[in-house]
Amino acid sequence: MSRKIQSVRGMNDILPDQTYHWRHLESSLARICSLYGYEEIRPPLLERTELFKRSIGEATDIVEKEMYTFIDNNGESVTLRPEATASCVRAGVEHGLFHNQQAKLWYLGPMFRHEKPQKGRYRQFHQFGIEAIGWPGPDADAELQMFAARLFEEVGISSVTLEINTLGSPTSRTLFRDDLKEYLHRHEADLDEDSRRRLERNPLRILDSKVETTREILKDAPRLTNYLDEQSLADFNRLGQLLDAAGIAYRVNDRLVRGLDYYTSIVFEWVTDRLGAQGAVCAGGRYDGLIEQLSGRPAPAAGFALGIERLLELMQIEGNTVDAEVADIYLATLGDEAEIIGVSLAETLRNSELKVRNHLGGGNFKKQLKKADQSGARFALIIGEEEVTQQVVTVKDLRYETGQIKVPIDEIGAQLIGMLRANAGNPEYSKFEN
Ligand code: ATP
Ligand code: MG
Numbered sequence: 001m002s003r004k005i006q007s008v009r010g011m012n013d014i015l016p017d018q019t020y021h022w023r024h025l026e027s028s029l030a031r032i033c034s035l036y037g038y039e040e041i042r043p044p045l046l047e048r049t050e051l052f053k054r055s056i057g058e059a060t061d062i063v064e065k066e067m068y069t070f071i072d073n074n075g076e077s078v079t080l081r082p083e084a085t086a087s088c089v090r091a092g093v094e095h096g097l098f099h100n101q102q103a104k105l106w107y108l109g110p111m112f113r114h115e116k117p118q119k120g121r122y123r124q125f126h127q128f129g130i131e132a133i134g135w136p137g138p139d140a141d142a143e144l145q146m147f148a149a150r151l152f153e154e155v156g157i158s159s160v161t162l163e164i165n166t167l168g169s170p171t172s173r174t175l176f177r178d179d180l181k182e183y184l185h186r187h188e189a190d191l192d193e194d195s196r197r198r199l200e201r202n203p204l205r206i207l208d209s210k211v212e213t214t215r216e217i218l219k220d221a222p223r224l225t226n227y228l229d230e231q232s233l234a235d236f237n238r239l240g241q242l243l244d245a246a247g248i249a250y251r252v253n254d255r256l257v258r259g260l261d262y263y264t265s266i267v268f269e270w271v272t273d274r275l276g277a278q279g280a281v282c283a284g285g286r287y288d289g290l291i292e293q294l295s296g297r298p299a300p301a302a303g304f305a306l307g308i309e310r311l312l313e314l315m316q317i318e319g320n321t322v323d324a325e326v327a328d329i330y331l332a333t334l335g336d337e338a339e340i341i342g343v344s345l346a347e348t349l350r351n352s353e354l355k356v357r358n359h360l361g362g363g364n365f366k367k368q369l370k371k372a373d374q375s376g377a378r379f380a381l382i383i384g385e386e387e388v389t390q391q392v393v394t395v396k397d398l399r400y401e402t403g404q405i406k407v408p409i410d411e412i413g414a415q416l417i418g419m420l421r422a423n424a425g426n427p428e429y430s431k432f433e434n
Contacts, residue, residue: 010115010123021312021321026108028154029128036147038106038130043087045110049077055086055290057261059201066113080112083260085287085303086294088131093296101299102134108308120278120310129284131303137286138235141266141302142242148270148282148304149248155311156320157272160281162248164268165256166236167204168228170289173264176227177203187217204257218255225254232265239266262287266302274317275310282306327357328420330372330398331381334365338383345381345393345409352413354420373398379416395419 007013014022033040049069056062068080081087084107092098092105108128115121130147132140145162152160167173181203188196192211199206207224209215228236243250250268258267267285275281284304292298315321329349333342346358357375359368365382372380382394382404392406395416407415 008123010117012122012124017324018312020325021315022308024322025155025308025312025315029106029108029151032147032151032154033106033130035150036104036130036143038104041088041091041105041107042109043081043084043091043107045081045112046078047081047087047090049079051086051090051294052079052082054293055089055260055262056083057202059198060205060259060261062113062259066115068112068114082113083111083305084109084127084129085131085260085262085290085305088129088303089133089290089294089296089301092133093291093294098133098291098296098299100134101297104130104132106130118278120275120307120313122309126308127305128308129303129305131301133291133301134299135302136288136300137266137302138239138242141235141239141286142246144284144302144304145243145248145250145268146246148306149246151306152270155315157311157314157318159274159314159318160270160272162243162250162268162270163253163256164236164239164243164250164266165224165253166228166232166266167257167263167285168224168232168265170264172227172229172232173204173224176222176224179222179227180204180206183221184217190214190217202261205259207255207257208259223254235265258283258285262290262293264288268304270306272314274314278310280307281310281314325355326376326378327355328377329354329356329379329381329416330375330377331356331358331383332365332368332372333359333383334368335385335388337388338385341388341409342381342383345383345412349413349416352417354413354416369396372396378420381412 052067053063062082067082069077072078088105088107092103097103106129109126110124111127112124114123117123130144132144168176181199184191184199184203184206188199190213192209192214195206195209195211195214206214207218256267256269263285265286265288268283269280270282271279272281273279282304284302286302288300291301331342331346333339342358346356349356357377359371365384369380378399380396380398382396387393391409393409393412394404394406396404
């Protein structure tokens with residue numbers, strides 16, 4: 001036998017027992033988007049490499065070492081998208097979506113980063129994101145957090161907290177960066193290797209370092225807070241007031257910088273301590289310069305991206321996933337005539353939105369009913385010779401030992417719906433409730 005072909009490392013199959021949870025989450029997300037007036041956009045997975053270099057920044061981890069970039073048959077450098085904000089802006093500029101300089105967009109789909117695969121960190125992963133383009137904030141920034149808070153509430157997650165920071169105006173950020181660089185240069189010998197490498201090109205990222213010795217050095221480093229311009233400070237304070245008014249708790253974390261260059265002023269992360277090292281669930285901020293950077297007419301903008309895998313993991317940990325989908329009915333028949341009646345009955349029941357698993361492949365009743373049990377279906381319907389003669393169907397409750405009843409074929413649909421309705425409170429059957 002030839003060698004088995006396996007999936008590429010860090011790229012997961014999402015199997016049927018999971019896709020069900022994905023679809024539930026996806027429909028919640030789409031619904032919340034419409035509550036806030038966001039419209040869906042679906043950019044391609046492949047973009048010109050230049051797009052990410054110009055937006056995310058050449059000296060970032062993503063562009064330096066995480067992108068799946070290759071030369072296509074035309075000799076053009078293309079990249080599997082590592083994130084989607086750049087694509088949203090590119091598409092918006094290309095199609096004139098920002099013609100009145102305002103748009104609210106959302107997306108959901110796979111992203112690709114060549115990182116070290118581990119729990120909560122994959123090479124193909126999925127992000128849901130929203131982008132509010134055209135509003136300078138901070139009311140728009142506050143609304144992003146209300147969206148996120150509602151989303152967590154809706155999916156039953158309570159272990160996430162909001163951290164916010166502001167990077168200030170480009171000018172104040174440059175002043176800070178220069179001073180930080182100078183300070184860190186004085187301690188260069190004691191910095192970890194990664195930080196030393198970042199020192200010239202992206203010193204702000206060092207603030208994010210998890211290395212203990214580097215963190216020690218950072219304790220006495222210049223603080224961004226002391227460099228902020230008046231407008232940024234006022235916006236940041238106003239954001240705090242709006243969050244207070246909305247009852248959204250937050251923590252100011254002045255070490256919070258983001259790994260992408262396009263962020264300006266307000267940045268934030270929703271973090272949890274329930275996912276080990278991969279604690280960031282949702283992250284974003286303001287990127288007022290990006291649209292101009294990508295050749296659009298300047299417009300302020302802000303948004304966030306949320307990791308679907310981490311969110312689902314958290315939902316599972318907090319015990320808030322819905323029950324997997326099971327059939328309402330398993331239909332077993334024996335004999336040619338019974339089979340014909342069964343096939344047409346199954347279709348009639350499906351017309352009433354009942355989920356029917358018709359036994360395929362024949363076999364005796366014992367075998368069929370074993371399959372019915374395994375299927376997890378609520379009821380088994382049995383049609384044999386006797387039922388055909390009497391024009392009835394035998395109904396067996398597979399969950400409770402309530403014995404079997406015989407129901408006339410033409411009444412079976414209504415009867416079953418009534419019996420399923422008796423399961424009030426079970427979301428699976430809510431569609432049958434009055
Ligand atoms: P991290 O610090 O965990 O690497 P990040 O700052 O690179 O995250 P963003 O680029 O802001 O993440 O993406 C937003 C969200 O996407 C993250 O908060 C996380 O939930 C998710 N995410 C990012 N990278 C991965 C990955 N490799 N695998 C799974 N989810 C990811
Ligand atoms: Mg990362």
